[in-house]
Amino acid sequence: MNLSTAPTHPEFDVIRGTRVSRAALGIGIALVLIAASLPFWGESSWMREFVEIACYFIFAMMWNLLAGYGGMVSIGQQAFFGFGGYVMLMLGNFAGINPFVAIPLGALAAGLVAIPVSFVAFRLSGGYFAIGTWVIAEVFRLSFANVSAVGGGSGTTLTALRGIDKATRESTTYWMALACVVAAIALVYLFLRSKRGLALLAIRDNEVAAESQGVPVARMKLAVYVVAAFGAGLAGALYFVGNLRISPDAAFSVNWSAFAIFMVVIGGIGRIEGPLVGALIFWALGKFFSDYGTWYLLGLGLLAVICTLFFKQGLWGYAQERWGLSIFPVRRQLVPRVRSPSRARPG
Template sequence: MNGHPAFSVERSTRTSRIGSVIGAVLLLVLISVPFWGGRAEMRFIVEVCYYLALAQMWNLLAGYAGLVSVGQQAFVGFGGYMLFVLSIFLGLNPLLALVLAGVLSAAVAVPTALVVFRLRGAYFAIGTWVMAEVYRLLFAQVSALGGGSGKSLPVAIVKSIAASRSLREMTVYWVGLAVAVAAVGLVYAVLRSRHGLALTAIRDSERASESVGVENFKTKLWVYIVAAFGTGMVGALIFLEKLRISPDAGFNLLDWTANVIFIVVIGGIGTIEGPFIGVLVFFLLRELFADLGSWYLILLGAVAVVIMLKAPQGIWGLIAERYNIHLFPVHRRLLLSKDDKIPGED
């Protein structure tokens, strides 16, 4: 050795490499579903996709940046409405409108943030909720968008997505898949970026990271805008699939925030893997207990409460702790060559 210590910094692990192979195979299978699956399966997978994407975005906010929002439905509804506005009034192709809906959501997140960032902690949470209510009430006032009763996407625009119904459903399916993959990729990219370390610092201790000079405000604002972009795009996807939007459906607390929070908390907050597990559990419980009506929501709420109290790191946290698995390696690890040893580590 020429005097340099023999180590390297790596982020991937053996399990993460195995995980990415399995992930790639799974993704290929999912891409092929429209060629052999039925209409119901496709609709179901799209729903799973948008819940996964919403969960990733909320987790980025709450789990990493400490911004516990209960008002993300603001961006779901806003993104959904933007899809309708851009395609109906500006005649844009719905798929282009979907991406632009994300961009516009990010833009509207800036003034929103300037208001809600004046509140801290739990007050921030309720502040975001008020903002979502404001958006809901504002859109209910716009008669061109159907006011309180909402609006359907005109047939001509629906047809502009694809010529036939089955082709349109395939397109929406692939877009849904792409949005989910993009959401996961976005979070992964954010965490591996310059801001990633700052975010982990914020997550681990707000006070400590302030004292080491992390520019909390800028980082948080940036994350808030990124999450609004993702959430707005998912909102556009949701209502591209539903073909009809109304203020109550678009800005629905239960559907777009409560369920999402339960997914993340149950799966494991502050990890990329957590929302995957959470979505699995969420849909499993729904398939099993959906006909119980409100008891299903009581059960879901109770499970989330118990997990928050007894295992706040969620199901994935328990798995990762027990088996030391990280499928999305966002931590940097120090690897020493085999003949070197860290003093005191055996």
């Protein structure tokens, strides 16, 4: 039964939040306010690290929305990551638009281009869909590699920021990254708590059964695909504003999808907290162990294998199942209503 439309039983209440989630909301607001002041007292290296983590997190969250909640496993989301980055650069370098304004425009362009791309991708399913999205990303890469105006295969530099001093550029990029992270979490959370979120979960669990219950499967899958593309484009535009240089091999590398899969699997697929935990772990491993070369890559693979074997729901999923932790609860629960002593029946 759909709890969003079912009448509440007089002896039960519908609970959507938890004590942990309410405490996390207060802590989260405090952390965001403190983080917003970082450019006034922190070091520039801290801001650059945060922008990198933010891009990882947003991209992983969108992959989790697509695969973990929508059941569409893609290894070609880098197509929209790179497309958003290139649109941002072209708007900044050639159209005279401020690159920070061009970040959401690049994301919007990635979402729009996902509509015609979906006509091809949705003809495939299962493993064929995953491979097909990779092929589409390669088409994007080769296409931009043959455009001399953006540097061809060697790429080009974001020149639109030359007139802005380094401190202003870094602080603005940081604030944009913080705003994008907060917006991504809020939008995904509110979407999953809505009726459309319930429909998406029904499609993931059983597409045929969901359609038989009146869920518009094709329309919902397209909507999620476009939203995931928008988020990937947002992460790409933000990343290359901070990086100041873009190339087809960097923008459309399959490593982006591999990183997203790693972060989601480690943190916990099908959970909003999963990409956040996974992004922090992935960044920390890269920060402290990337100098070990191939041993670092072997360590990443070994960690993924261990989580797959012993923590099938990811590290956060394990913590959630064992201790009941849920910062972003999207499920509805029926709990017995506590009756006051004055209303209790005698004897």
